[in-house]
Amino acid sequence: MDPVRKRTKDLSKSVDSAHLAPFPDEVLEKVLSLVKSHKDRSSVSLVCKDWYNADRWSRSKIFIGNCYSVSPEIVARRFPNIRSVTLKGKPRFSDFNLVPQNWGADIHSWLVVFAQVYPFLEELRLKRMVVSDESLEFLANSFPGFKVLSLLSCDGFSTDGLKAIATHCKNLTELDIQENGIDDLGGGWLSCFPETFVSLEVLNFASLNSDVTFDALERLVSRCKALRVLKVNKHISLEQIQKLLLRAPQLMEVGTGSFQQELVPRQFAELETAFGSCKNLHTLSGLWEASSVYLPVIYPACANLTYLNLSYATLQSDELSKLLPNCSNLRRLWVLDTVEDKGLEAVGSSCPLLEELRVFPADPFDQDMVHGVTESGFVAVSSGCRKLHYVLYFCRQMTNAAVATIVKNCPDFTHFRLCIMNPGQADYLTNDPMDEAFGAVVKTCTKLQRLAVSGLLTDKTFEYIGKYAKNLETLSVAFAGSSDRGMQSVMEGCPKLRKLEIRDCPFGNEALLSGLDKYESMRSLWMSACNLTMNGCRQLAKNMPRLNVEVIKDEESDDSEADKVYVYRSVVGPRRDAPPFVLTL
């Protein structure tokens, strides 16, 4: 059994606290260990010293939203019994190439400390971190009980690193490699799982580009009886996925490979049977190049689906309209805008239980596009799907009136991310700014936690946000606002704001400094291509010593300009691994 470190009793302390806390420590620890959410755990630890200690000793999972806010040594000192670590690194705008290479967020120094302090570490979930093959090998060899590796939007490693994981992690239950910028040197890593290895429950290699040896995959799937999630990459053919499904009818989440293979009727029928035999299937993704000819093979599984990800299939509206009536149980749907408004009407009429919709652009850079989705598609969905609370919508036109209708239909939005793709575009019917649209959103959707704005926006939008968005935690702003007053309104309002990311807005030093009192209660602030200067940033740094004020220097810009600014709270001061182009003020 894994030894859990026990703390030694401090008698003098317990005499003092006896009349305050009648529970023995063990009981308190046991009770608190039932508190799972990390936010609640943090609150628990602030109640009193006893509760702080009880939380400290009983905490097994830790979530660190910004890897530079704390050091691995401090974490190790405070929490002796960690089994599961979640770490996030680079600012979110790094996903869109706004953060240069070699910026930081390397996992290695964390792993070195963990290897010493948490030899029984089981889970590591990383987002936007740099992970090298060397680190993966170190990981594979340092933690004998290692079970879960999840890498989302990370970079710096190659499939060689995955070889080390497959070879050495004998107890692995989860390998989830998503959307990373990695060197794909071949699919041989999958063959490194030994024949004796049977514990896998989750395997996701959908975003890897090279071929794995199908034989090895089929054998792996056959012997891992507890496998519940399998997401393959697009090199796996329809015929192959059929074989895999037959081996693992217990699967709950499936990501298919390419859906474009010519099938004879017999194969078609076999695929239908295979999908039909997966009685527990609730999530389906992949479906690369799926078209109306082949889609019907999934119909037998559609009735039970709650999450369908069609964002890699360039479906037209009629294809979606034929598919969706089979999927009345859907809660989450991701599609491409090739389905157009007509396809979204089908969503509205076929999926009354829908809670989340994401519409991605198939051709984001094609300015001449006359297709895609418009405001009427969004309205149609809101009209039929009254439980909708999460939306990500890329479109080329929108109106204030449409958004007002949408939030009237669906007042429970928690996440409203609207991207009108042409920067600074007005309401196309009235030519007004889109201020009233977002005003309607924040006034009506009192539960709103995350908001992304777009289109032509004046300071009015931000006045509305500051005044009404009481539960807002994350705000993304681009090409918007008229003056410092805009950002100031947000900094003066929004009591729960934690993450603010701004690009290409006319906000300057005054706006930056208006948030002085707020930044310590936030995780981070990102501002790029705004009107900040080095002096403004220096002033912020001077007044707030517990913030790291980092400027990413752009070779092209003026010395006095602060083109990219990243501000975050930290208990460990300026980071020591900053590259030369990052100045901490």
Add this chain to the structure above:
Amino acid sequence: MESVITHEEGLNLKETELRLGLPGSDESSEKESISISSSRNKRAVPDSVEDRESVSDTKHATAPPAKAQVVGWPPIRSYRKNCFQPKKVETETGSYVKVSMDGAPYLRKVDLKVYKCYPELLEALENMFKLTIGEYSEREGYKGSEYAPTYEDKDGDWMLVGDVPWEMFMSTCKRLRIMKGSEARGLGHGA
């Protein structure tokens, strides 16, 4: 708004773009999409100018950026950007496909939409070229004549006509070829 304009005027954004991708990853994604289009023309046909592939090729190679692309906008993650094929334009060009016959001096064209099933198509081909094609069986292909009808599919492969459902054939057939002689007999024998 000012900052948007300064970004777009004159700055060669592509050149100075700070990227997270692998070196040369931008070129490779463009190369990839161009090579996908050209690999479809496995059998180089001189007069395929009207084909959709070359249309999309030209579009790719010479389309000037209508506006200069702003870095990181729209906010789509890079793994999504490289995923998509050129849009399907098949429905607009209609369903006429070329038919070639081994030994014939010139090609013909047929409109697949006119026929509702294989026998109708094959009968039309027989009339057009004055020949007999024979009986289709899954096992032996076309028995009873020295001709076998084949077609080129989306992937550029030459397939025996009749194996897949008619609708599937209609959507994937790009051109027809009536094979003759020993080559045709080879096709019937489980190749």
